[in-house]
Amino acid sequence: MKKYLIFWLVFTFSFGIRAQEKHAKKQDSLIIPQELTEVILIGKKSNKHHLENKSLATIETYLEEANAVDFIKRGAYAWEPMIQGMASERSVVTIDGMRIYAACTDKMDPITSYVEISNLAKAEIKKGQAGAENGATIGGAIDLERQKSEFENTGWSGNAQSGIESINEQKILGAALQYASNKVFTDIDFMYRDAENYKAGGDKEINYSQFTKYNFSATSGFKLKENKSIEASFIFDEARDVGYPALPMDVSLARAYIGSLEYITNSEYGFFKEWRTKIYYNDVTHIMDDSQRPDVPIRMDMPGWSKTAGMYSKLKGTTKKHTWDLSLNGHFNKSLAEMTMFPEDPNEKDMFMLTWPDVNTIYTGFFGKDLYQINKEFSTEISLGMGVHNNNIQNKFGLESLRIFYPEMEDSNTRFLLNTGAQLNLSTHPWTLSIGLGYGERAPSVSEAYGFYLFNSFDGFDYIGNPNMRNEKSSEINISTHYEHKSFSLSFNSSLYHISDYIIGKPDPSLSPMNIGINGVKVYEQLAHAKLWSNDIQITYSFLKDFTAKAKAVYRLGRDDSNTNLPLVQPFTFEAGLRYRKNSFYAEANVESATKQFDYSPEFGENQTPAYSVVNLALSKILYVNTQKMVLKVGGENLFDEYYSTYSDWNNIPRPGRNLYANLIYSF
Amino acid sequence: MKLLKYISFFAATILFSCSFNDDTPIQINEAKDLILVQEIQNEAHSIKIFTEDGKLEQGYNKIYFQIKDEEDFISNAEVSWTPVMHMEAMSHSGPHSEINKKAGTETLYEGYIIFQMAQNNTEYWELDFNYSVAGQEYSAKDIIEVIPTERNRVSVFTGSDGVRYIAVLIEPQAPKVAVNDISAAIFRMENMMSFPMVNSYTLKTDPRMPSMGNHSSPNNEDLFQAGLDDFYHGKLSLTMSGYWKINLQLLNEAGEVLKGEEVTETNESSSIYFEIEF
Numbered sequence: 035m036k037k038y039l040i041f042w043l044v045f046t047f048s049f050g051i052r053a054q055e056k057h058a059k060k061q062d063s064l065i066i067p068q069e070l071t072e073v074i075l076i077g078k079k080s081n082k083h084h085l086e087n088k089s090l091a092t093i094e095t096y097l098e099e100a101n102a103v104d105f106i107k108r109g110a111y112a113w114e115p116m117i118q119g120m121a122s123e124r125s126v127v128t129i130d131g132m133r134i135y136a137a138c139t140d141k142m143d144p145i146t147s148y149v150e151i152s153n154l155a156k157a158e159i160k161k162g163q164a165g166a167e168n169g170a171t172i173g174g175a176i177d178l179e180r181q182k183s184e185f186e187n188t189g190w191s192g193n194a195q196s197g198i199e200s201i202n203e204q205k206i207l208g209a210a211l212q213y214a215s216n217k218v219f220t221d222i223d224f225m226y227r228d229a230e231n232y233k234a235g236g237d238k239e240i241n242y243s244q245f246t247k248y249n250f251s252a253t254s255g256f257k258l259k260e261n262k263s264i265e266a267s268f269i270f271d272e273a274r275d276v277g278y279p280a281l282p283m284d285v286s287l288a289r290a291y292i293g294s295l296e297y298i299t300n301s302e303y304g305f306f307k308e309w310r311t312k313i314y315y316n317d318v319t320h321i322m323d324d325s326q327r328p329d330v331p332i333r334m335d336m337p338g339w340s341k342t343a344g345m346y347s348k349l350k351g352t353t354k355k356h357t358w359d360l361s362l363n364g365h366f367n368k369s370l371a372e373m374t375m376f377p378e379d380p381n382e383k384d385m386f387m388l389t390w391p392d393v394n395t396i397y398t399g400f401f402g403k404d405l406y407q408i409n410k411e412f413s414t415e416i417s418l419g420m421g422v423h424n425n426n427i428q429n430k431f432g433l434e435s436l437r438i439f440y441p442e443m444e445d446s447n448t449r450f451l452l453n454t455g456a457q458l459n460l461s462t463h464p465w466t467l468s469i470g471l472g473y474g475e476r477a478p479s480v481s482e483a484y485g486f487y488l489f490n491s492f493d494g495f496d497y498i499g500n501p502n503m504r505n506e507k508s509s510e511i512n513i514s515t516h517y518e519h520k521s522f523s524l525s526f527n528s529s530l531y532h533i534s535d536y537i538i539g540k541p542d543p544s545l546s547p548m549n550i551g552i553n554g555v556k557v558y559e560q561l562a563h564a565k566l567w568s569n570d571i572q573i574t575y576s577f578l579k580d581f582t583a584k585a586k587a588v589y590r591l592g593r594d595d596s597n598t599n600l601p602l603v604q605p606f607t608f609e610a611g612l613r614y615r616k617n618s619f620y621a622e623a624n625v626e627s628a629t630k631q632f633d634y635s636p637e638f639g640e641n642q643t644p645a646y647s648v649v650n651l652a653l654s655k656i657l658y659v660n661t662q663k664m665v666l667k668v669g670g671e672n673l674f675d676e677y678y679s680t681y682s683d684w685n686n687i688p689r690p691g692r693n694l695y696a697n698l699i700y701s702f
Numbered sequence: 703m704k705l706l707k708y709i710s711f712f713a714a715t716i717l718f719s720c721s722f723n724d725d726t727p728i729q730i731n732e733a734k735d736l737i738l739v740q741e742i743q744n745e746a747h748s749i750k751i752f753t754e755d756g757k758l759e760q761g762y763n764k765i766y767f768q769i770k771d772e773e774d775f776i777s778n779a780e781v782s783w784t785p786v787m788h789m790e791a792m793s794h795s796g797p798h799s800e801i802n803k804k805a806g807t808e809t810l811y812e813g814y815i816i817f818q819m820a821q822n823n824t825e826y827w828e829l830d831f832n833y834s835v836a837g838q839e840y841s842a843k844d845i846i847e848v849i850p851t852e853r854n855r856v857s858v859f860t861g862s863d864g865v866r867y868i869a870v871l872i873e874p875q876a877p878k879v880a881v882n883d884i885s886a887a888i889f890r891m892e893n894m895m896s897f898p899m900v901n902s903y904t905l906k907t908d909p910r911m912p913s914m915g916n917h918s919s920p921n922n923e924d925l926f927q928a929g930l931d932d933f934y935h936g937k938l939s940l941t942m943s944g945y946w947k948i949n950l951q952l953l954n955e956a957g958e959v960l961k962g963e964e965v966t967e968t969n970e971s972s973s974i975y976f977e978i979e980f
Contacts, residue, residue, distance in 0.1 A: 375942075375944070383944055384944065385913070385944030386943040387879060388879075434878060437880065487941065546918035546920075547915070547917060548915070549914075550914060
């Protein structure tokens, strides 16, 4: 520990990071309400504010700031994001607009795990049909926008970052280098994290919660001529020895190569303002195994691979009272996952199956959005997305496997997807009010349609995909309001989703589970309908110049067609904090708590999560050394070492106990 | 040994190919996808025995042969055969088919033999041919090598009716992770030398993977005589590769279980079963 401390003190760097929720964009003193969008800014330009208490926190911690986002946690690493209470299948997560498909059949490699906080500039969270730009969605979308310089003569700059955390002996090291001129810019960023097992409240070690991660990111831009530029970008992300304490297996390797080339045209006076065309490719490898676990019914390896190639072309413009977006996008994905089981008897042959039968997904879509300013108070926004979605199974072995269950199934399935929304906004200072309607469709995910004996450790069932399902359809209505007057602001959002042909796994008692000692087999099917109601409220109040008080509450409710609870739905969760900031000193205390989970789904393996309260405290101070800036942040989380888990902790795996951290950031 | 067989087979092929006899090339081609197992000779002829993999194994064996005099293949022989197991205390035969000319061929005869046991150090199989060519009777016999299989493809048992049965797995020869066609044959032991086929029974199957929690698979179909041939046909779903135990129950026309038990939580396996590993 001491060694790391010294290392960390020697190696210190900077990158001011700020997270801030923005509910309304100001434009010509006119507030254009964007109540369906939450934006989290994390930029070097916001150095001076350093509002966030922990600069080197994980990306998940930042995204959690958004009321619409929560995470399913299977360990310390790579949490699975949910937007408006809807996880991977019902939401779209992109990095700079690029689609990436997970390679893990157990959702252990969400897209958010491929971006590090140090190279993230902005996360744009769009709820419901407002998020259909990059692909068909029900719950919404997150687009992670990476840090990059502009064509400005700023020359060389760099920073380095370092952090430690007591709870899992996490060591964080990062470095970034930027060069920018009128003609070119380059941003390079590297980050390394290495963590041991964390400890839950009461000093209880959570085995298999360690991880090691490297992330390298580079973006380079070249100005071809005035208003025309080209950008190349690359991400390499590799995690090794990642433990998933809530699951029976760990990950020895999760690796992603993500690359893109983009051509950008800006035009001040033309028909459009901005035209961006990008081609991209990514390749994800995910090796899941149980080699670290001492006691398993049978040893198995479950590697998965996902490759995606895609493009988009996005046009933005303003014509009189219209502000519009048009985009065309298409992508091609290939997902393959397999499972090899090693029998105890060495004379027996290994057992092998394809859990994802080499499924190709081809999607081509169009999206258009128009914001029309009717008058000073009223505006409307309509969006329309249409896409053609095709799945086809490339592997004969996989196809024949699935035909055991579905003898008549075709190897190819094409569907048409429609996503549309309409919104009416009223802005009268200090109030803004908006009401919206939406209708969206999505195709079943690869697992839902073609998964083969995928074990879900939450409910203890093997899941079999169903290739004969219809599109899942969602009708939504949302209202939101925002009040901002002087130092007080309040916002409230409520969305109701009526989802028909809701896809969920249901037990089939006639089937025999493949995994040893489990509860049974579930096959994906469609409920006539399900409802999801999502609400959040947030209040901010600044007083005595240097203090800010903030409170927020989230409540969601999910019910199926027989009015029983849907799984993984957030109970009433409350957070309140007080922040003090003066000059270069900053302190924040907050409390997070949740009521006990009244609405849970025993069918899905959920039990009632008890109420909890956690207290966090953070302090930070900016120090200047020879005109170079150094930011020191120290803090504590879960100060009273509460032993707790939230509703979204897979298998009730407890959250970390008391954690002390320090981040030291140095920029030059 | 196997290599030698290959070499001799190829040598023979080359030899025939090089001859200028216009009638023979077709005849040579007739066995070209098969592998020579053995030659049995008498004073007049040589009988070349082939199988698809060049082996004779415990269980069901589809066997092809050609009869050749010094110059030519014999295409008009009337042939019968008897496999005989010479045990220490006694001898017995095994279920075997009649012999027919393989459809579309001139010189290739075919049939099947079920070897219900493999040879061992002291016990061996002998194959006897009796045939007539143009009214003249001949016979030929020799010891054949019947090797044991690693996995059980034949089951010999006494039913609750007191009859001794032999059930043998025929298909799948190349099992896949898919719904496989499964076929089997059931014979009754009338005496040491006679094993007539049993008709109108049912062979119930329950495929299990003992190494993986003894799980089963969906959409299997029990085996019936479908009328295509005398064999029993059904469907076998194998959801993954590896070792599968196909637990069996033999039912008579009245639906009474003659042998085999249902697999339950407490009963892991039936007393009669086939095994497949791939």
